[in-house]
Amino acid sequence: MSTNASIVWLRDDLRVSDNPALTAAVERGGPVVVVYLLEEQSPDARPLGGASRWWLHGSLTALAADLAALGGTLTLRRGAPEAVIPALVSETGADAVFWNRRYGAMREVDAALKSRLTDEGVVVASFAGSLLFEPWRITSGSGDPYKVFTPFWRACLASGDPRPPLPAPTAIDGLAVGGDELDDWTLLPTRPDWAEGLRATWTPGSTGAHERLEHFIEHGLPLYHRRDEPGVEATSRLSPHLRFGELSPHEVWARVHQSIAAEAAANRAKFLSEIGWREFSYAILFARPDLGRQNFRREFDAFPWGQPDAGQLEAWRHGQTGIPIVDAGMRELWATGYMHNRVRMIVASFLTKNLLVDWRTGEEWFWDTLVDADEASNAASWQWVAGSGADAAPYFRIFNPVLQAEKFDPRGVYVNRWVPEAGTPGYPEPIVDLKASRAEALAAYEAVKAAKA
Template identity: 65%
Template sequence: MPNERPSVVWLRDDLRLADNPALDAAVARGGPVVVVYLLDEVSRGIRPLGGAVKWWLHHSLASLGADIAARGGTLTLRRGDAATEIARIVAETDAAAVFWNRRYGRARDIDAALKSSLREAGVEAQSFRANLLFEPWTVTTQEGNPYRVFTQFWKTCLEQGVARDPLDAPDSIRPFDVRSDDLGDWGLLPTKPDWAGGLREHCRPGEDNAHERLEGFVDEVLESYNRRDEPGFEATSGLSPHLRFGEISPLQIWHRLHGALGAGAKANAAGFLREVGWREFNWNILYHFPELHERNYRSAFDAFPWADTPEWEIDAWRHGTTGVPLVDAGMRELWETGTMHNRVRMVTASFLIKNLLVDWRVGEAWFWDTLVDADEANNPANWQWVAGSGADAAPYFRVFNPVLQAQKFDKHGRYIRRWVPELEAGEYPLEPIVDLAQSRRDALAAYDTMKASTS
């Protein structure tokens, strides 16, 4: 019998069966397939997962396990450092091949080392492009350097075009009997206290739900995407956590957006794909600058004179009690639902960084722990964008005024009323924790100090 030695598919942030090149290669090779998810919190270069993301991961794995079982296979769960565990699984199963889809942050060093050691041991090891539309090393300036400006980056991407069609999910997966952890034993769900009630209400992890969301978005919401800046109006896709976990691929989204669309949706398709392009841009930045969540992309900001802001003010920001309605609304939405509207993410981040003069890394860490879409590239890149220290960032002196932002983007107060209901009852503080005008002046003065010290 040919190919009876199994193949291992090592899943990471690609928790899907369709358009999964690594899985496709394993099934095409013939023979049994060991589909593995490895919870690696210990290897060098791995950033420990935040709480909200762990919650999503648990449910996404449960859903994927059921989908694999429906095709005759099993999902094997293991925990530990990747190099040791993958080598152990290969030895236990006498696997002839290991396939995975590429990662682009620091963890790619782990993958490169493993690929070499597997090959040296005579095991086939292959990696694939699955989670980005464009491999970071293929989109460069004419001089071969990474782009620092999004518009030029995205123009080059669009000129390259997207090469292949999405792959179908395999009809069946031949199982292989190998020891697996029990998902419940991993403790990914919060218990004491169980703070995940809001997530259970608002989030629907899993591949099928990702596609349902895409279809619902394309059919009913995309035609209003030009109103994507209004937080009180449903105009965006809500696909970010699905993309974060690879429950849907950007290629599937790309192809759906190039398929049959109504006239209103068609008018907004390029604008929507441009946002998906920002995701590509941020991963491209991370690929070239893997310390993105730790270091300023623009080193001039290393000299920024952050204030010694009292902890209670930062806590007021975290818990939505700053006395600034739009900021409080956003931070409460985040705590309750694990997500926050993009415009409000910018406003709340600007408030922390500029009005409270707190280092962007403090806010990035809070979002990392509380967002269900918290992502190694998008989170730090966007925080650095707001801070002014990132690639193609908003200039530091652009301080979002949360009062004017609310007047412009939440004109009828729908969003604020939803998350700050006590405002109408007159039980909301009259004074914000900082004076917005004075703190803006202080922020600009701090920026001038940084410039003077680096010029």
């Protein structure tokens, strides 16, 4: 169809600004084909959960409009990339393919495809578009990946400032090719339509991402020292936008550093260290692509997880445990596709420690219901709480949800918002005794200690 055409294969980088792969294609000259694949057919591809599918529909809609404003077109295809991308090369006559790197098991697919296309004479280049620091560049003195966050982040900061974000192209010589219609992917829920709360809470797409970033800089960052209080709007809520790459961590880093008020310096450093935890999670995933399926600390393979009680599990999923802070978090999740980070730790500890349910069960539920569920942070965070992960909380650190609520939601602002019936006769009794279940969890941990000995 064309000569000197370039294909830009987008994945979790659904933006036109600070997109190295797109910039490289535009600067190369010639027509540009921008394609997004729904990759659920690859063996290592994990199908998106329901909330992520809802978000993806909105994000792709916004991206298509952003590309169109520059003269580009978004092509949608479905299938395994090792089949679809070479077919698209043949169809368009493209002689170059560009993408931004990913870091889990699917990178093996990318490497094989890069080798194949290169052998066929196609120029293939990958770029650092999703992380501030490439995982293989941040290693310990022995050359091994870090397993503890603090020295990892110290090494990141010592490696030099991240590059400045790239501007969006001023124009794209778009090459339109046939593809799927987005509605045919049926990403949106219909019967029932459970996404009303998501629509009321979020605006997927780069415009919504940058608006939320600016809102955080103005209103959240000054309060970031209160980030552990779920009743205070002090967190950024940028995680779903970062997960889908509607803005890059480089854009966040640069914008936050423009906030130079002296009183915000400590808050700024703490917030950027939370971006660092995202980097750390991806570094762990890079070293252990099976992070969502296998214990990072293999001695936890000996942990005697109990068979989930169906009634208790459903009570946890839908916020009916009789523990107000746990129920508030799970209801926030169900309604908005999001949960405050402190509360995520509380509900995860309750599931894994008080109910003795395998962390993978919770990870799967979050994968389906969170709009920000990604393969690195979701799994790493669950393993952190369970005690089985890198730099994890010790297993015997068991969050007492009552004490956590007293400490971080002392006036009940968050609980009252989501569980207004708490403390009334209509509210259920706790499904488990916190003291007794804590003792059972500590007894179960003896199996892990014995396996490690």
